[in-house]
Amino acid sequence: MTNKTSRRAFLAKGLAAGATVGAAGTANAATPDPLITEVQPWASGLGDGVDVSPYGLPISHEADVVRRNVEWLTADTISSINFTPIHALEGTITPQGCAFERHHSGAIEMTKGDYRLMVNGLVDRPLVFTYDDLERFPRENHVYFCECAANTGMEWAGAQLNGVQFTHGMIHNMEYTGVSLRTILEEAGLDTAGDLKDKWVYVEGADASSNGRSIPMEKALDDCLIAFKANGEALRKEHGYPVRLVVPGWEGNMWVKWIRRIEVMDGPVESREETSKYTDTLENGTSRKWTWEMDAKSVVTSPSPQSPITHGKGPLVISGLAWTGRGAITRVDVSKDGGKTWETARLAKDGEKMAMTRFYLDTTWDGEEMLLQSRAMDETGYVQPTKAQLRETRGLNSIYHNNCIQTWLVNSKGEAENVEVS
Amino acid sequence: MLKFPKLALGLVLTMAATPTFADKLGLGRVALPEEIAAWDIDVRPDGTGLPVGSGDVLVGEEVFADKCASCHGDFAEGVDNWPKLAGGADTLDHEDPLKTVGSYWPYLSTTWDYVNRSMPFGDAQSLTPDEVYAIVAYIIYSNDLVDEDFVLSNETFADFELPNKDGFIIDDRLETEHSKWVGEPCMENCKAEVKVTMRAMVLDVTPEDTSDNAAAVEPATAEPAKVEEAAVVEVVEPAVAALDEELAAKGAKVFKKCKACHKVGDKAKKRFWPNVERCVRSTSWSS
Incomplete structure (x- = not known):
C-alpha cells in the first residue's frame, strides 16, 4: 500500500466518522461497537513484564513521531540539522529523544570521566574542573526553550516546506539542571578582569567544530547555565553529553555543547559562527551582527x-x-x-x-x-x-x-x- | 561597546550588591600553562593568538588541492552543497548573495582560526601552522585579493584587510523593529481582503514520510513527490571476478579520508544532492 493510497483511505474514514458526529451533535450508533461488546485480547491475556523495556521507548504506534531532516538542506548529515516533531507533541516540554539536533562536526561520544572544563583568560586563577567537580556546586533548575536562529529560515522568500515540523521544528523546550555560569566564573575570580562592563566570555566545545561564540559578560553573569541534566536525566549525546551551555532566550548556536573552555576576554573573538554565519544581511548588503535574542x-x-x-x-x-x-x-x-x-x-x-x-x-x-x-x-x-x-x-x-x-x-x-x- | 546601556547599569548595581567572591568553594584545580596553551588557540581580529609561521599562495594551492579541494573545489568554488570559499564579490545587496571569505567574512583571523581548529572536516587539528598560513593565503588568492607571490605570516597578518570589514552593524532591532511593532494589535476588520499568494505544495520540496505510520498522520498531498531522478546518480558496481580482500581492506582505510564527502553502500544514492534551484531558498548551512 502506498502512502498516498493509505492516506486517502485514512482521510475518507475520518471524514465519514466526522460526518456522523458533526451532523447531529451527540451521535447515535447504528450497531454496537465490537471493541466494547467483544472481549479483546488485551482484556483477556497478559501484557509485557517489567523486564521487557528497562529504558522505555514510545509504543510502536507512535513510531512516526520522530526527528526528521531535509536532505537537500545541507551537504551531509554530519554538519546538519533535524527537526522536532512539534506537530505531534503537546504541552511544552520536549522529550529529549525527539528534540532537534544541530551539529557542526557530528554528535561526539564523550564519557563523564574524560570531561574537562577550563576557565582561563582574565581570571584570578585559571581553573580546570572535572564533571564530578561541577556536581558539587549549588544547582539550579530552569525550563528554557532553545531555538536555532535559522528556525523558519527556509521560509524567508516564500512558503516552502509543508509541515510545522520543518518550518518551526528547530526548537525544543526542556527543564535544565546545572550550575550558573556566574558561579563558575566567580570560582575562578573576576578581579583581574577589572571593569566587567566591556568584558566578554568566549565559550567553545570539545568537538572538532568547537563552535566558539563570544558572549557579553552581562549575559554570562545573568542567567547562563552550565547544564548537565535535561528533563531530569543526563543530557543526550546529541545535546552535548555530559555538559552543555544554556543561554536563555538567545539563539541556539550559542548553547555550546560539550563545553570545554570559557575564556574571559576584553573583546569578542569574531569566530566563524558569529561572523560568516548567524549574521543577518539586509537589503542594502550590510549585515547585522550580535543578533542574539530570539524575538517573540x-x-x-x-x-x-x-x-x-x-x-x-x-x-x-x-x-x-x-x-x-x-x-x-x-x-x-x-x-x-x-x-x-x-x-x-x-x-x-x-x-x-x-x-x-x-x-x-x-x-x-x-x-x-x-x-x-x-x-x-x-x-x-x-x-x-x-x-x-x-x-x-x-x-x-x-x-x-x-x-x-x-x-x-x-x-x-x-x-x-x-x-x-x- | 554594550548594546543595552540600561542592562549594563543593572548589571553594575547587581554586582555591587552581591558579595561577589566571598563564596568560593575551592573546587577544581589550577590550569597548567601547557594545558592552557593546548586549548587556548583562538585568534583575534588583530592577530592576537597567531603562532609564528608563514605560508605562500603556491604552497597553499598544493595543500588545498590535497586536503580541502574534495569538498571546497580546486579553486575554492565549492563542490555540491559544500561551502564556497571564493567568489561573490559585490553580491551582498543582490538577490541570493554569494557569501564567501572574500565577499562576506569581515576578518581574516576568523578564517585562520577556523581552518586551524576545525579543518580538514573529519581530520581537524592536523595541520601545521605553516600549512594553515598557506591555505589561508590560497583562499584569499582565490578571491582575487592578492597576487600569486603573496606570503602570509604572523608578522604580515595584521596588514591585510578583507573587503567586507565594515559591512556589519550591531543588532539594531530594538530601534528599527521593536519601536514599530508594539502596542495593542488590530482585532477586527484588519484587512479588506485576504488572498493566498504562495503555496508550499506548488514547490513540493518537503521530504516524504516513509515510516510505516506515515499514512496515519499525514494529510493527502496534492501530488506524489517527484522522483529526483535527474539528481540521482546510480553507483554502478564494476564486475569483479574475485574480491581481493587485502586490497579492499587497504581501500577501506584510505577511504576514511574520502568519506567526509563521499558515501558508498545502500544509502549512497541518497547522498547525491538534488537540484537546489528547485527551492525558493537553498539556505546553505554546510559545516
Whole structure:
C-alpha cells in the first residue's frame, strides 16, 4: 500500500466518522461497537513484564513521531540539522529523544570521566574542573526553550516546506539542571578582569567544530547555565553529553555543547559562527551582527499540514506554541481568516521567562476553509510581525531570526497547507 | 561597546550588591600553562593568538588541492552543497548573495582560526601552522585579493584587510523593529481582503514520510513527490571476478579520508544532492 493510497483511505474514514458526529451533535450508533461488546485480547491475556523495556521507548504506534531532516538542506548529515516533531507533541516540554539536533562536526561520544572544563583568560586563577567537580556546586533548575536562529529560515522568500515540523521544528523546550555560569566564573575570580562592563566570555566545545561564540559578560553573569541534566536525566549525546551551555532566550548556536573552555576576554573573538554565519544581511548588503535574542514567535501546531483535521465539523481544538527570548509571553491571538479578525487564545499556563507557552483556541469548525494564523505578544509589548513587515525592514536575503506570523490554509476536508497570504 | 546601556547599569548595581567572591568553594584545580596553551588557540581580529609561521599562495594551492579541494573545489568554488570559499564579490545587496571569505567574512583571523581548529572536516587539528598560513593565503588568492607571490605570516597578518570589514552593524532591532511593532494589535476588520499568494505544495520540496505510520498522520498531498531522478546518480558496481580482500581492506582505510564527502553502500544514492534551484531558498548551512 502506498502512502498516498493509505492516506486517502485514512482521510475518507475520518471524514465519514466526522460526518456522523458533526451532523447531529451527540451521535447515535447504528450497531454496537465490537471493541466494547467483544472481549479483546488485551482484556483477556497478559501484557509485557517489567523486564521487557528497562529504558522505555514510545509504543510502536507512535513510531512516526520522530526527528526528521531535509536532505537537500545541507551537504551531509554530519554538519546538519533535524527537526522536532512539534506537530505531534503537546504541552511544552520536549522529550529529549525527539528534540532537534544541530551539529557542526557530528554528535561526539564523550564519557563523564574524560570531561574537562577550563576557565582561563582574565581570571584570578585559571581553573580546570572535572564533571564530578561541577556536581558539587549549588544547582539550579530552569525550563528554557532553545531555538536555532535559522528556525523558519527556509521560509524567508516564500512558503516552502509543508509541515510545522520543518518550518518551526528547530526548537525544543526542556527543564535544565546545572550550575550558573556566574558561579563558575566567580570560582575562578573576576578581579583581574577589572571593569566587567566591556568584558566578554568566549565559550567553545570539545568537538572538532568547537563552535566558539563570544558572549557579553552581562549575559554570562545573568542567567547562563552550565547544564548537565535535561528533563531530569543526563543530557543526550546529541545535546552535548555530559555538559552543555544554556543561554536563555538567545539563539541556539550559542548553547555550546560539550563545553570545554570559557575564556574571559576584553573583546569578542569574531569566530566563524558569529561572523560568516548567524549574521543577518539586509537589503542594502550590510549585515547585522550580535543578533542574539530570539524575538517573540508563535505557530499553530495543530491543525497543520502534518496534523490535519480528521473528525469533521464540530468541536475543534486549535493548539499551538509561543515563545520569546525577551521575557515571557503575555498573550496569543488566533485568526481563522488570514488576519482579518482575531480571537485571543487561552494560555494553558501563564507565560514563563524564556520558556515555551502552550495556547489553545477551543472552537467549533463549520467545515469551511480557514486561513489559520497565530500572533504572539510578550511582556515588552512587542507583537509578532507578519512576513511582509519583516521583509519590509530586512529585505529578502535574510536567513536567521524569521519570527513571522505563519499561515495554514485548512481546506474543507480538514487538510492543511503552508501558504502565504496578502 | 554594550548594546543595552540600561542592562549594563543593572548589571553594575547587581554586582555591587552581591558579595561577589566571598563564596568560593575551592573546587577544581589550577590550569597548567601547557594545558592552557593546548586549548587556548583562538585568534583575534588583530592577530592576537597567531603562532609564528608563514605560508605562500603556491604552497597553499598544493595543500588545498590535497586536503580541502574534495569538498571546497580546486579553486575554492565549492563542490555540491559544500561551502564556497571564493567568489561573490559585490553580491551582498543582490538577490541570493554569494557569501564567501572574500565577499562576506569581515576578518581574516576568523578564517585562520577556523581552518586551524576545525579543518580538514573529519581530520581537524592536523595541520601545521605553516600549512594553515598557506591555505589561508590560497583562499584569499582565490578571491582575487592578492597576487600569486603573496606570503602570509604572523608578522604580515595584521596588514591585510578583507573587503567586507565594515559591512556589519550591531543588532539594531530594538530601534528599527521593536519601536514599530508594539502596542495593542488590530482585532477586527484588519484587512479588506485576504488572498493566498504562495503555496508550499506548488514547490513540493518537503521530504516524504516513509515510516510505516506515515499514512496515519499525514494529510493527502496534492501530488506524489517527484522522483529526483535527474539528481540521482546510480553507483554502478564494476564486475569483479574475485574480491581481493587485502586490497579492499587497504581501500577501506584510505577511504576514511574520502568519506567526509563521499558515501558508498545502500544509502549512497541518497547522498547525491538534488537540484537546489528547485527551492525558493537553498539556505546553505554546510559545516
